[in-house]
Amino acid sequence: MKMTPDFTYEENLIGTVAGVDEVGRGPFAGPVIAAAVILDRDNIPEGLADSKTLSKKKRESLFDQIRNTAQVGLGEASPAEIDELNILQATFLAMQRAVENLPKKPDHLLIDGNRDPQIHSSTQLIVKGDSKSFSISAASIVAKVTRDRKMSVYAERYPHYGWERNSGYGTAEHRKGLLEHGVTPLHRRSFAPIRKMLESS
Known part of the structure; x- marks a missing residue:
C-alpha cells in the first residue's frame, strides 16, 4: 500500500517545524544536497509525496510551488568533503548547512531516517519520513530537483558520463565513461569503484 504524507507530525509540535531530507548519498560523483523546509500551514502545495515516487514534471512543478510558498534552506557537502569526512558525516554537514540557511530559525x-545529525535540540527522526510528513516530502523534492539540476550543469563540463540522466549514480553509461575517460574532480575518490580505478591506474 502506498503511503501518503500528511501534517500529523507537524501538528503535534508547538512552534515552527522544519522538515529536513537529503539526496545523493549513493552516487559516484557530485555533492550530497540537503534541504530544510518550513511549510506555510495555510498554503501547503497539493500532491506532496516522496520525491522518488513523482515524475520529473510533477517534481519540478511542486519545487516551484514550495519555493513560492515556504521557507527553504539548502546545504551541500562537496565530493572532497565526502572523501574527507565519510558520506554519513558529510550528509549531516549538508543538513546542518540547510537548517542554518533557513530564513527563520x-x-x-523532522528528519528523514534513523540517524540523528545532532544539529538541533529538538529533533524527531522519522524512518521513511518523506512518505509520512508533508514537510519532509517537501524537503525531499527541493533537494532532488536542486541536485538533478546541478548535475545537469556539471554534465556540460564533463559530458562523457551521462550525469544529466543518471545524476552521478553508477549506471552502465557512467561506468563506461569512467573506463574511457577516467575520474573527474567531481568523483568521490573514497567510494570503492572510484578508489579501485585510481589504484589500478
Missing part, C-alpha cells in the same frame, strides 16, 4: 526538526 525553526523550533523543531
